[in-house]
Amino acid sequence: MTLFWRIFLLNATVMVLATGLLLLGPVTVSTPVLLTEALIMAVGLVAMLTANAALLRVGLAPLQRLTKAMTTTDLLRPGQRAEVSGHSEIADLITTYNTMLDRLEAERAASSALALSAQEDERRRIAQELHDEVGQTLTAVLLELKHVADQAPGPLRSDLLHVQETTRESLDEIRRIARRLRPGVLEELGLTSALRDLTREITAHAGLAVRPSFDSPVPKLGQAAELVLYRVAQESLTNVVRHSGARHVDFTLRTTPAGVDLRIRDDGHGIGRAAEGAGIRGMRERALLIGADLDLTAPPAGGTEVHLHVPAPQGSK
Template sequence: MSLFWRLFLGTVVTLLVFVLVLAYTPITVSTRASTGEMIVLLAGLSVVYVINAVIIRRTLAPLARLRQALTDLDSPRPDLTVPVRGADEVAAVATAYNLMLDRLDRERENTMRSSLSAQEEERARVSGELHDQVGQSLTVLLLRLQMLSRAVPPEFAGQVEDLRDGLRQTLEDVRDISARLRPGLLAELGLGPALHALVADLTAHTGLDIRLSMPSGWPRGDSSPEQDLVIYRVTQEALTNVVRHADATAASVEITETRDSTDSTDSTGPTGLPGGLSLTIRDNGRGIAGDPGTGITGMTERARLVRGRLTIDSEPGVGTTVVLDIPASTRREERT
């Protein structure tokens, strides 16, 4: 039984017993109440019940909102705070909950930032080892095979050349993996050239028709390195999923500038705070079936890191659309 019904039924029983005692026992009255008096008394009692129910429900409404917010605590909803009205005990509980939520958000954000930072550091370390150690070792082997090709009998020259071709391809693959693990263009030239290079590389190696669209003059230098990295990694992960799982023939990457509307929801309308960003990756593949996998979880965590929102719309046989929205208010906070 809910708290409302426990309080309400307790009041109902108490008042009903009081009225019956008042009307029918000789302790309080000398004569038994008439039928008309009982009707008036019960009507008044009903009015008291209705007023009492309204007061109890309005008093407990903040607790219901607080219970729902606690239920949704792990959901991806952007705002889980509850409104605080008045200065009573319920308002104090709501205030304490909002403070706890702010603290949890900060701790979660710091944890995600540390985790993703550790991932990037590990990617950079592995990329460096692939480039400096594995790459150099393969290069030395290529040189030795070149020297060997001059010394072997002619009947073995073709086999040595095949080995050299395979080794060259392996070296090229290692360099590609190293570049994907640590996008040097992102730090050197910025997000725009890095995205162009990413799309060109995937198109060249997979044959997938990928179209990249972004506003003229973008990026404008109004985002933080952390936001640029999130946009790059989400694009990279989404396109990698398309190549590996979608069986698609075409994909598109579209970046649009948005505005925050006055009600703090993302909007591309003409009013609101400018400077927001929307990243959309679409494909014409088979869609997502079953478990979305860890890649989507990683993209969602990166979106939360910059207080953005990641949405995925997938229809079997039609394709998948991944949208990353970063509101203008967040982008301005990151810059300051």
């Protein structure tokens, strides 16, 4: 039972009992109770209850709005605040709630930044080990296999060549994984080249037709913003390959006066009512770190569209 109905029923009980005592007790307006007096008192009771309900509804409306705000607030979509209204106690409660949201959003942003920084450092370390340790070991194995295959008899040579080819494919796969963990091309050649390399890789290994369209040149956004753009594009394309069943993807990067817009739209079956998974939540957290806006929509034609808007750096023209 809501607070409104508890207070209303309590007041109503008191009023009904008072009216009953007045009607049935020894002290009444007249004895026996006249019908007109009973009607007048009943009408008065209804009027009091109605006025009481209206006043309670108005007085508790700010609490109802606060309850709705509490149930709908999402820290991954910051800026949602309850309207401060009502009398002093209720207004203080709403103000305290908004202050708590400010603190929670700031603490979540700080902890997310630390977690994502640690994640990127770990990815960089694993990629380096894959390249230096596993990659060099497999390269040495390939050289040994080639040396042995050159000296082996015919039937055995065929088997060794097959093993050599399998080892070479494994080496290429490890190098591809290392590039995904640490996009060196992003640091060396810039955002546009890194995104083009990403689309070529997805097209080659996933059988997905990616149609890129990039504005040139793209303004310098800073290392953190460019990494967020790349990771959001990478996660979006990975989700398309794993979950959407799409065959084509439109991949656009546009420069606007307000910043840079990234759009990835597929022709798959869409997200429907499925809950957002860890990948999408991770994209939202990355976007929050640089003050970007991330939206996932279902276009009327079907599929899913991911839109990331990265604001222009301060002081840029």
